[in-house]
Amino acid sequence: MKSRFITMASHEFRTPLAIISSSSGILQNFSDRLSEERKQEHLQTVQNTIKHITQLLDDVLMINRAEAQKVEFNPAPLNIIPFCRQLKEEIETTSSKHKIDFSWNLDGQIADTSVIVQIDKKLLQQILTNILTNAIKYSPDHNLINFSLTIENEKLIFTISDSGIGIPEADQMNLFESFHRGSNVGTISGTGLGLAIVKKCLDLHKGEITFNSQLGQGTRFIVSIPCVRC
Structure with a gap:
């Protein structure tokens, strides 16, 4: 279970991290050639992808706690x-x-x-x-x-x-x-x-x-x- 979990999690994080790396690299190396609109598009891509990674982390942590029966119930x-x-x-x-x-x-x-x-x-x-x-x-x-x-x-x-x-x-x-x-x-x-x-x-x-x-x-x-x- 743990091996499958690590493989799945690493695969899912790899793609969004690659997207952030690509967009931030373009902004860093070609900023002077980009229109303001294109710069904003790349910045928005970075922000959206960070949100996606945050959700992935939340899911991973939540399922880990649930599997270990450590999720608190506080009505x-x-x-x-x-x-x-x-x-x-x-x-x-x-x-x-x-x-x-x-x-x-x-x-x-x-x-x-x-x-x-x-x-x-x-x-x-x-x-x-x-x-x-x-x-x-x-x-x-x-x-x-x-x-x-x-x-x-x-x-x-x-x-x-x-x-x-x-x-x-x-x-x-x-x-x-x-x-x-x-x-x-x-x-x-x-x-x-x-x-x-x-x-x-x-x-x-x-x-x-x-x-x-x-x-x-x-x-x-x-x-x-x-x-x-x-």
Whole structure:
């Protein structure tokens, strides 16, 4: 396991580091020949790639802690609607081509009410961020991601759906295993750790995740977490 982990991690870090090296080298050696627009493009590439590496590091550290059963579970009161709105906006800034449509229906009410629940904010952020960013990543030709929240039978139910490449049936049974990636991802980057992290975070919440997917038509994930309202 450790050998496979090191091989996968080193491979995934090599490409973004090469991109940073290339763009910074061009800026250093040919700055006087570049237009201001081209300079800004290379700087933006460096910044975006650093963000990508940071996310990779976070995933690697998280799965390491989870495998060693060292992930802490610290539930605390959280106003769930503002949290989801802010998360949606933060993730939208990472992609200029995609929009996340967030909606909610709490106990039959769709008004902008304050709903405080007892939950681990950090783990919930890991769960939703991984699924939402995957929806964006694997929907290159479709710009709308649907994200909804309901409360049913004392459970928070998050539904995230896209119209992307879908998950091949042969890959679906191994979807939440570390390092597993769909056979149709092509050159789309990734470590295969995101959904494994989601599953481990949900286990700490005693939550569940289900999905349905059709190749070439998209995927829908449903996350259910027991809800204690404050």
